[in-house]
Structures are given as structure tokens and as C-alpha cells.
Amino acid sequence: MCDRWKKLAAPVLGIAVLLVLWYGVCRAGIFSAYVLPPPAKVLNSFFKMLQTGELWRDVWISFLRVMKGFSIAFVLAFLLGMVRALLPSAGGYYEYVVQFFRNVPPLSMIPLLILWCGIGETTKTVIIVLASFFPMYLNIVKGFTGCDRKLLEVGDMFGYSRTRKFMRIVLPYATADILVGMRIGLGYSWRAIIGAEMVAASTGLGHMILFAQQMSRTDKVIVGILVIGAVGYGTDRVFGLAIGKLLKGRCDNGWN
Template identity: 65%
Template sequence: MNKNKMIKTTISVVSLITVWGLVSKMGVVSSYILPAPVKVLNTLFKMVQTGEIFEDIHISYIRVLKGFFIATLAAFILAMIRIILPKWNDYYENVLQFLKNVPPLSLISLLILWFGIGETTKIGIIVLTAFFPIYLNTVKGFISCDKKLLEVGEIYGYSKVNSFFKIRLPYAMSDILVGMRIGLGYSWRAIISAEMIAASAGLGHMILFAQQMSRTDKVIVGILVIGVVGYITDRLFAFIIGKVLKGSEKNGWD
């Protein structure tokens, strides 16, 4: 992030906090509904001192990474089959198109019946949420490969498998990474609903428990922490992608 952009971001954040503080101080909104920024900050400091916030972050992070990894692997394999073995695509493409339109939250009850209330169900929600943006972008990258490059591969006698790994995959890398970045963001968005399924730890559980105890300040802390951790993860991913694609600005990763 360049200096000018950082200054503008700082101004917008400070302005938002200032408005929040004024609204709270003037009593426009009840402190029960919207506690003052100072109270939220004090709550955050207490949670940092006790270490409970770090434990929740760690547990949520592991769940997000597991779900994201499974979604990425499944999306890549199915997209690869679609290209290398196109006839197999007929067996699952319509099913995927159907599931794409089904909200993952609507499947929670079914997942609980199938897998109980353990980690499998929680990670399953994250997988279902992250899978489709990764899959659709990966397929787009493979299908949009330059036909002339494929023709060159045919001239050199490449098989479908060789053509896939030596031509299509490098060509589609940008689209694949875009899908992965979107999927990673969706994974963090899904963590709340995933951890509301009888979880005993994690940021989603912390927010749900705080809501049940009428602790709006802890709810806001949980939301802010998820946003910050998700943002940091996204920036790290963008940095890695910028290195892989030889320049973040050129590839739109700023």
C-alpha cells in the first residue's frame, strides 16, 4: 500500500471512529446497542491480556485453512477432470450447478444429521462456501486458454495431460489465484455460521456467546478481529500472488 493510499485509509477509519464516538456520547443510540469505542477497546485489551482472544483466533484460523485447502483441492480436481476427461463432466456438472444456488447455511441441518456437531460439519460449511468461486474461476482459466498455444502443443505431440500441465495450467494461474483469493475471503465470512454449530471455542462461538450474554462490546470485538485477521490473511496472500505473477500492480492485486 502506497503512502497516499495509507493516509486516505487512516482518515476514513479515524472519521468512522469519531462519528461512532459522537453518536455514542450524544446518546443517539443506546449504549446497550452501540457501546462507546473506548469500552470496546478496553474489552479488547482485557481479552488480549487474558489470552482468550488468541485462542479463539488460532482455532478459527485452523478451521478456515482446513476448509479452504479442501475446497481448493476439490475445485482443482473437478476442473481438471472437466478438461482432461470432458465426458465425465456430465456426471457432476449439473449437480454442481444445482448446489451453487443452494445457500450453505440451508445445509447446516442436513450436515448435522449426517456428521453430528463436530469439526466435520463446521469445516463442511466453510468448504461449501469457498468451493464455487475457486471452481468457477479455475474452469474459466482453463477454458479461456489461447487456442494458438494449444495448437503448438499438438504440433509437438502433447497428450491431453501434457497439454494441461504445460500449457493450460500456467496460462490459467492468474484466474486460479483470483478464485483462491475470493474463496479465502468467503471462508472467513463463513466462520461465524460454522462456529455457531455447538462450538466451544473460536471467534464465531465467542460472538454467539457474547450475544447471549448481552455483551455488545464483545460482539463488536469479535467482528473487528475477524475483519482484521481476514484482511491480514488476504494481504499476505496478495503479496505471495504478486511474487508468483511477477508484480502485484500489473495483475491487480493492490
């Protein structure tokens, strides 16, 4: 119990110091309330947005978009990674294309996507897929191709076919890398959706922040930023707990 309180005290103390500094800067008048509103004003705006329901609506809409794009990206990454594992020679046909687009920022594709798909849901989904696909694909390929050769030799001794070796040996071995890749991809999805909603949306957290900036409501902008961080952190923690339960402590990826 004592150790648990010690772990909890460190982040609480860090947040408290940040809030005190924020309050002190506002109190000293270093920045105007327009540029940096005080914590009390931001908190008041947060509760008002909760009461009116606009914040819940935008969070839910962004969450659904993230889950949709993330799911599509995972399916594509898993299928391509499986092809790479079962047919190593096939990777040469698309690997360079994958590596090329991995270095292209998804937000740079927005002008083309708007021309091709309009400003509907398709554009936002594609942006999320482009952002989250590559970290998941790289981790999946790492897991599939990094399987212990001795385990594969055992499969050969039992006469396993290539497909059976993949299902019985390679896939269980790669589970940790797959889940870690999914966790990273989920974070990239949240980063991408906010940018997409700022450009091509009329709802969602990104649009809320942009609209608040246009209306000179810095307090709402800060509320949006804090909510994005909180929701993203919450989904990451849930995913991290799921990984811990599934792997039962067999994967130490450096995240607490």
C-alpha cells in the same frame, strides 16, 4: 515515499472519520451504551481479552478450521476442474449438480449436517468446503478452458499428448485464474466459519460473538466483528502479495 504516504493517508482518514462519528453518536446519547458501547469501552474489552488469552485462542482455532476446509475445497475444485479440462465430456455428468449446489447457501445445510455429523469439527469443515469450493471451481474451470487455442496448436505441432499439453501449456496459462479463485474462496471460508461456529461450536470467533450476545456484552460482540474483519483482511492481503510475487505483475485483478 510521498506517494506511499498519500496511499496510507486515505484509509487512515476514513477510519478516523468513522471513529469520530461513532464517538459522537455515543456522546450524544442517540443509543444507549448497551446497544452501542463507546469506542473506549470496546478498546478496553479488546485489551482485556488479549491479556486473558481468550481472543488469541479463538482466532487460532477459527484460523485452523478455515485452513483445513479451504485446503480440502481447493483439492476437490482442482481435481474436478482438471477432469473437466482433460475429459470435457465428463463434465456433463456432474456439472448440473455443481451448478445446483452453488446456489444453495451453506448455512442452510447446517440442520442436516448436525443430524448426519453431529456438532463436531466435521460439520464446520463441510460448511467451509461448501462455501469456498464453488468460486475456486468456477475460476479453475475458466482458466483451464480459456487457454489460447494458438498455444494448444503449438503443443500439437510438437506432438504433445493431452496430459503433457495440460501440464506444459494449460496449467501455466491458468495459474492467474486459479490463484484469484483461491483468494476469493479464502474470503468465503471466513464468512462461512463464523456462521458455522455460531450454531455448532463451543470455541472460535463465531461462538465468542454468540456467547457475548447471550451475556449482553455488546462490547465483546463488536470486538469479535472487528477482529474477524482484521484477520480476514490480513489473510487476504498476504494472499494478494503472494499472487503478486508468483505472477510478477502479470495479473491485474482489481485488488490493491
